Amino acid sequence: xxxxxxxxxxxxxxxxxxxxxxxxxxxxxxxxxxxxxxxxxxxxxxxxxxxxxxxxxxxxxxxxxxxxxxxxxxxxxxxxxxxxxxxxxxxxxxxxxxxxxxxxxxxxxxxxxxxxxxxxxxxxxxxxxxxxxxxxxxxxxxxxxxxxxxxxxxxxxxxxxxxxxxxxxxxxxxxxxxxxxxxxxxxxxxxxxxxxxxxxxxxxxxxxxxxxxxxxxxxxxxxxxxxxxxxxxxxxxxxxxxxxxxxxxxxxxxxxxxxxxxxxxxxxxxxxxxxxxxxxxxxxxxxxxxxxxxxxxxxxxxxxxxxxxxxxxxxxxxxxxxxxxxxxxxxxxxxxxxxxxxxxxxxxxxxxxxxxxxxxxxxxxxxxxxxxxxxxxxxxxxxxxxxxxxxxxxxxxxxxxxxxxxxxxxxxxxxxxxxxxxxxxxxxxxxxxxxxxxxxxxxxxxxxxxxxxxxxxxxxxxxxxxxxxxxxxxxxxxxxxxxxxxxxxxxxxxxxxxxxxxxxxxxxxxxxxxxxxxxxxxxxxxxxxxxxxxxxxxxxxxxxxxxxxxxxxxxxxxxxxxxxxxxxxxxxxxxxxxxxxxxxxxxxxxxxxxxxxxxxxxxxxxxxxxxxxxxxxxxxxxxxxxxxxxxxxxxxxxxxxxxxxxxx
Numbered sequence: 001x002x003x004x005x006x007x008x009x010x011x012x013x014x015x016x017x018x019x020x021x022x023x024x025x026x027x028x029x030x031x032x033x034x035x036x037x038x039x040x041x042x043x044x045x046x047x048x049x050x051x052x053x054x055x056x057x058x059x060x061x062x063x064x065x066x067x068x069x070x071x072x073x074x075x076x077x078x079x080x081x082x083x084x085x086x087x088x089x090x091x092x093x094x095x096x097x098x099x100x101x102x103x104x105x106x107x108x109x110x111x112x113x114x115x116x117x118x119x120x121x122x123x124x125x126x127x128x129x130x131x132x133x134x135x136x137x138x139x140x141x142x143x144x145x146x147x148x149x150x151x152x153x154x155x156x157x158x159x160x161x162x163x164x165x166x167x168x169x170x171x172x173x174x175x176x177x178x179x180x181x182x183x184x185x186x187x188x189x190x191x192x193x194x195x196x197x198x199x200x201x202x203x204x205x206x207x208x209x210x211x212x213x214x215x216x217x218x219x220x221x222x223x224x225x226x227x228x229x230x231x232x233x234x235x236x237x238x239x240x241x242x243x244x245x246x247x248x249x250x251x252x253x254x255x256x257x258x259x260x261x262x263x264x265x266x267x268x269x270x271x272x273x274x275x276x277x278x279x280x281x282x283x284x285x286x287x288x289x290x291x292x293x294x295x296x297x298x299x300x301x302x303x304x305x306x307x308x309x310x311x312x313x314x315x316x317x318x319x320x321x322x323x324x325x326x327x328x329x330x331x332x333x334x335x336x337x338x339x340x341x342x343x344x345x346x347x348x349x350x351x352x353x354x355x356x357x358x359x360x361x362x363x364x365x366x367x368x369x370x371x372x373x374x375x376x377x378x379x380x381x382x383x384x385x386x387x388x389x390x391x392x393x394x395x396x397x398x399x400x401x402x403x404x405x406x407x408x409x410x411x412x413x414x415x416x417x418x419x420x421x422x423x424x425x426x427x428x429x430x431x432x433x434x435x436x437x438x439x440x441x442x443x444x445x446x447x448x449x450x451x452x453x454x455x456x457x458x459x460x461x462x463x464x465x466x467x468x469x470x471x472x473x474x475x476x477x478x479x480x481x482x483x484x485x486x487x488x489x490x491x492x493x494x495x496x497x498x499x500x501x502x503x504x505x506x507x508x509x510x511x512x513x514x515x516x517x518x519x520x521x522x523x524x525x526x527x528x529x530x531x532x533x534x535x536x537x538x539x540x541x542x543x544x545x546x547x548x549x550x551x552x553x554x555x556x557x558x559x560x561x562x563x564x565x566x567x568x569x570x571x572x573x574x575x576x577x578x579x580x581x582x583x584x585x586x587x588x589x590x591x592x593x594x595x596x597x598x599x600x601x602x603x604x605x606x607x608x609x610x611x612x613x614x615x616x617x618x619x620x621x622x623x624x625x626x627x628x629x630x631x632x633x634x635x636x637x638x639x640x641x642x643x644x645x646x647x648x
Contacts, residue, residue, distance in 0.1 A: 127189055129160045130208035133549055136195035136229055137215035138165035138172065140486070143179045144520070144542035145213060145549075150186045151300040152550050159186040164204035165215075166194045196228045198236060206233055207240040211549040214248035223255040226270075231262045247548045249273050249541055251402070269548050269555045276544075277516075277537040278406035279562050285395065285475045285514040286414060287571045288532035289604050291540070292616045294569075296602075297561075298543035303359045303621040307334060307553055308366045310356060319346030319594050321356060323376070323587060326369035328360035329601040329621040332557070332567075340556035343567040343599040357557060359601055359621040374587055380579040381592045392418040395450075396470055398459040398496055399479035399516075400425040400436045403537075405443035407477065412447045419450040424468065426458050429492075430483025460495040471507035476500060478515040490522040497526055527610070571604060586622045 133149060135142060146161065153159035163172060172190040182188075193200030195214070206212060212233065216225045226248050233244055243266040250256055250270045259270045284290040296302060306328075313321050322330050332342040336353035350356070360366040393415050397404060400423070408421055421444075427434045437454050444452040457464045459478075470476060478496050480489040493515055500513050516535045517523050523534050547554050560566045577592040578584050586600075593600040601620060608617035 124192060124203065126203050127162050127191060127205050129162060129189070129205055131210050132160035132162050132189075132205070132208070134204050134206055134209040134212045135161065135163045135215060136165070136201075136204070136206075136212060137217065137225070138163070138167045139215045139218060139538075140519070141215055141538050141542040141545075143176070144539055145215075145546045146176065146180045146188065148300050148543060148546035149549070150180075150182065152546070153186045157185055160189065161186060162189045162191065162204050162209070164191045164193050164195055164200070166192070168192060196225065196232055198232055201232055201236070202238070206236075206244070207238060209244075211245045211247065211552075213545055213549050214246065216249065216251075221251060223250050223252055223259075226250060227255065227258055227262065230259060230268060234263050234266050234268075243267050245269075245549070245552055247271075247545050249545065267552055269552060271541060271544055271548075273537070273541055274403050274406055276562055277535065277540065278403045278410050280540065281403065281407050281477060281479075281514065281516065281535050282410035282414070283568065284533050284535060285411070285477050285512060288512050288514065289571060289609065289616065289618065290569065291533050291535050292618045293571070293602070293604075293620075294540060295543065296615060296618050296620050297359075298540065298547055300546070302615075303329075303361055304547075305331065305357055305551075305554060305557060306360050306363045306366045307355045307357045308363075309354075310350075310368060312368060313350050313356070314352055314354075316350055317346060318344050318348040318350060321350060322590055322594055322599065323374045324368045325358065325360075325366070326371070327621075327623065328358040328366045329590075330356055330358040331599060331601055332357055332560070334553065334556065338553070338556055340560050341566075342557065342560045343597075346594060346597060361621075374591075375585050376591045377582075377584055377588045380582040380584050380588060381595070382577060382579060384596050385576065390416045392416055392420075393475065394419065394473045395421045396468070396473040396476045397421060397423045397479065398425070398476065399481050399493070400433050400439075401479055401482035401516075402432075403516075404436075404479055405439055407479075408440075408444045408450075408452055409447065412449050415449050417449045421450050421452045422468065422473075423452065423454045424457050424459055424464070425454075425481075427456060429481045432483035433481060460492055460499070462499045465496075465499050465503060470500060471503050471511060473511055476511060476513045478513065480516050480518050486518045487522075490518050490526075493517065494522070494526050524612075527612070567599075574603070 135145065142163065149159075149161055165172065169190045169192045172192075176188060176190070180188075191203045193203045195201055195204075214226055214229050216223065220226065230246060230248065233239070233246060244263075246263060246266060246268045248259070248268070248270050249272075250259060251273050253272055253275065256270060256272060259268055262268075280291060280294060297305065310321075310324075313324060318330075318333060324330075332340055333344050333348065333350065334340045334355040334357055336351075340357065341348075358366055395411060395415075397408065404423070408423075411421065423436070423440060425433055425436050427436055437456075440452055440454050455468065457468075459465075478493055478500070480493055484492070497513065497515055504511060504513065512532045514533045514535065515526065516537060517526060518536070518538065520536045520539045523536060526534065544558060548558075561569065574580075574589070577589060577596075586603075589603075590600045602622065603619055605614075605617040605619070608614045611617065
């Protein structure tokens with residue numbers, strides 16, 4: 001037989017449920033109890049009137065009695081002037097009840113405020129921003145991206161960046177304050193939540209964001225995090241009608257098609273990390289300073305790439321457009337379908353639907369010069385000489401990671417048949433390096449132009465470097481070991497670089513040294529080794545993602561720059577273009593390169609190659625007319641000390 005709950009149990013059940021409703025419900029309950037207490041006291045005084053009031057005084061009415069009770073509820077000292085023992089006893093009861101209610105109210109308010117502060121610290125409240133940049137995920141790349149976006153929005157009022165990551169909000173804010181120099185008017189808002197959870201995703205207001213950057217965790221080798229996050233955005237039941245602009249990165253090329261499929265309704269721009277870094281490393285190993293050039297192109301610190309439609313150039317050739325700007329360096333054409341052609345043929349006719357893209361200080365500086373005549377000095381322009389016959393090359397690769405095999409295959413596109421590559425790595429460093437020899441056989445066993453050999457050994461061992469005769473190689477590439485922590489991997493790289501630099505200084509035959517660093521801050525330490533160039537992989541990827549988030553049209557430009565089938569950036573001696581020792585304008589250099597089917601977009605001073613404050617000697621988009629003194633000074637350092645670079 002079912003027992004009927006007693007009144008005590010039912011009341012306790014009601015009380016427990018009511019107390020669990022939170023601060024607002026508790027305040028409401030206390031207000032109700034106070035009202036009942038005041039009303040009861042006022043009613044007793046009003047009814048008891050003359051019996052409770054002191055002799056010679058008129059009894060108060062109900063409203064007056066209720067007011068007197070309210071004053072004693074809020075302030076216990078008010079009853080000090082009461083007269084008449086009956087009145088005093090009732091007011092004493094009201095005062096004691098008031099003390100209980102007020103003290104409880106203070107406790108409830110304190111607990112409510114502390115709870116709200118804890119909730120705010122957890123970063124679980126939804127942001128109400130619109131037109132913001134949303135960063136989903138957290139990694140070391142976030143600091144570079146924040147710095148670049150702040151530089152891009154330095155003059156933008158009310159710029160907002162929202163970060164949603166599965167990390168404590170306070171920790172994120174502390175790390176940002178420690179590693180990012182805040183500038184401009186950009187406000188950074190951090191929230192805690194999982195980007196792959198549909199409920200948490202709403203915290204960052206993705207449906208109102210102008211662009212979304214997805215940062216995968218470092219252990220997301222299979223790109224599952226990126227794919228699921230893109231899916232959570234594009235197939236969200238609350239998604240907006242307009243397409244999202246999503247920028248992310250992919251490690252495995254096989255997943256690119258999957259990302260395109262889940263984001264077919266939107267503009268999803270995925271950077272293929274391995275191939276990009278491999279191409280940059282391979283090209284930089286043959287042209288020291290190229291990574292600095294790419295950094296200048298990708299960051300917001302100096303001149304940037306802008307697009308323009310110039311009616312006055314419609315019907316003219318691309319070659320004519322190269323000399324039409326004084327404060328901007330033309331790089332190529334964007335076609336009507338959105339694709340880009342870096343350094344197209346000089347006789348390409350500029351159509352109505354074409355847009356020029358160029359390096360310029362700002363979008364409002366990308367204007368034609370309007371000069372009646374271009375200051376080109378025909379006397380100093382040299383005719384195109386015959387290219388020297390290519391020679392076989394020897395390359396030494398030290399260390400191993402997932403990009404190594406791609407670097408070797410990429411090198412195969414630049415060398416002649418008979419060239420050789422020696423890979424030296426220590427399989428005992430980590431599990432990801434154990435199968436390095438098998439990986440070389442599978443990926444690099446049948447290359448057309450070079451043969452790849454492997455030797456096991458500790459790359460930080462000076463004896464090993466001397467035994468393999470590192471000085472006999474044309475190029476040395478030092479890679480960070482996979483499977484190690486960032487600082488440990490960079491420490492091994494630094495030791496290897498110091499040994500190599502010492503060997504290079506003792507040898508009469510120079511060889512180039514290019515190194516990969518994982519942490520940009522360690523580059524300053526590694527500069528002691530005077531390495532020809534550094535590749536900071538995550539830094540370059542972060543710069544590109546920041547650029548794409550601000551201008552999606554750049555995706556086609558970058559795709560062409562880093563596409564091995566398209567035009568590429570080269571550094572070439574200036575002495576092959578103009579007569580040495582003669583002052584010239586940059587217009588003259590552009591014209592000399594144009595006659596060779598090339599686009600000149602800057603120069604590098606070898607005398608400044610070691611100066612970080614001067615961008616290691618790289619100068620993009622120099623003033624067309626104010627170049628003569630620079631070129632004269634450069635030549636005084638020797639013809640090989642100055643190179644200008646362009647596309648070919």
